[in-house]
Amino acid sequence: MRRWVTLLAVVLAGSVLPVAETAGAAAGTATGADAAGAPGRAAGTDTAFTGFTGFTGFTGFTGFPATATSPAAPVSPVTALRRQFGEHVGLRISDLGRVYRAGRPMxxxxxxxxxxxxxxxxxxxxxxGRTEMGRGVVKELENRLGQRLGSTRVICFPNEAYLSGPGYETWLPEGKTWLGLIGPANIKQTAALPQIVDIFEPSTLGTLLSHTAVRRKLRSGTYLQGTVTLRTLYRASPSLRDRLAGPPKGRNAAIPVGFRLWLDRSNLVRRLSTTWRQPLPGGPQKYTTTLVDTRYTGWGSSVTLAPPPPEDTADAGRVGADIPPPAVLPIG
Known part of the structure; x- marks a missing residue:
């Protein structure tokens, strides 16, 4: 009888051992065999039962529950962003930006x-996108830019950009609907969105996180609020350095850019709101206030962008001289 009790104890011990190993792996503890890339236990473990294969009476035994594991903690927002980087993966964005002067939208x-x-x-x-301006201002700006303001479509890649819409048809030969720009020096402004804070740059997103003054947990994720100077943002953001003629100086460098950031439960950005004041010549009471609200949806979507058909595109270098970029919000 003792022999059968001993044998039963051996079988039960063997049946729960894999569960313990699974729990160890889930907690991040690697066995010797795991480290070598081979399945099974570490070399030298359970040598007393090596070769024991004859007993099969408890094959279906399921009386021992698996060890419970706690859910993994969410990764940081910067890590969550980096994990989205991959070919033909992307998301949708939408911006609404306004510039105010003396309380009126310009x-x-x-x-x-x-x-x-x-x-x-x-x-x-x-x-x-499209740009709208107040009475009289729109005509003045159109005369200065030499183009009508309205809805414009821009497709931009690292070394090329394509523009279509009001204001560009004057540069296009008959039958062409797209203007092509080649070379990074020509396309710095074309990808500029109203939002000056580019959360797709890990360095920029990390800067916002390090300047957060308010943090609140929400059902939908996390809310963050803080302020960062234009000088600090310029140092962190490659895209902002491209959009400005040089580093902000004087009182422009100290302009505070207030931000409100909403993260989803995976710590991906779903909304960013920014505001800043731009000093104007003539005294401290003269300035513009800019507010921009950006939404980010569909993270992880399948996205494959393509340039317009060559037969619809004209090379900007062959059809004209300096091509004005799409109108964007004033910064710095």
Whole structure:
């Protein structure tokens, strides 16, 4: 009788051992065999039962519950962002930006579109937007830019960009609907959205996180609020350095950019709101106030952007001289 009790104890011990190993792996503890890339237990374990294969009476035994494991903690927002980087993966964005002067809106910019990533970050954008201005101001700006303001579509890649819409048809030969720009020096402004804070840059997103003054947990994720100077943002953001002629100086460098950031439960950004004041010549009481609200939806979507058909595109280098970029919000 003792022999059968001993044998039963051996079988039961063997049946629960894999469960214990699974729990160890889930907790991040690697066995010797795991480290070597081979399945099974570590070399040298359970040598007393090596070769024991004859007893099969308890094959279906399920009386021991698996060890419970706690859910993994969410990764940081910067890590969550980096994990989105991959070919033909992206999301949708929408912007609403307004510039106020003396409490009245001077410029309103709407823009929406898609973003495609590659392994290092943003690979391309395809956005459509329009700009509206107050009475008299719009005519003055149109005369200065030499183009009508309205809805414009921009498809932008690392070394090329394509523009279509009001204001560009004057540069296009008959039968062409797209203007093509080649070379990074020519396309710095074309990808500029109303939002000056580019959360697709890990360094920029990390800067916002490090300047957070308010943090609240929500049912939908996390709410963050803080302020960062234009000088600090310039140092962190490659895209902002491209959009400005040089580093902000004097009182412009100290402009505080207030931000409100909403993260989802996976710590991906779903909304960003920013505001800042731009000093104007003539005294401290003269300035503009800019507010921009950006929504980010559909993280992880399949996105494959493509340039317009060559037969519809004209090379900007062959049809004219300096091509004005799409109107964007004033910064710095």
């Amino acid at each position: 410029v309103t910019v709407w823009r929406r579109g898609r973003v495609e990533f590659d392994a290092t970050g943003v690979y391309g954008t395809d956005t459509t």
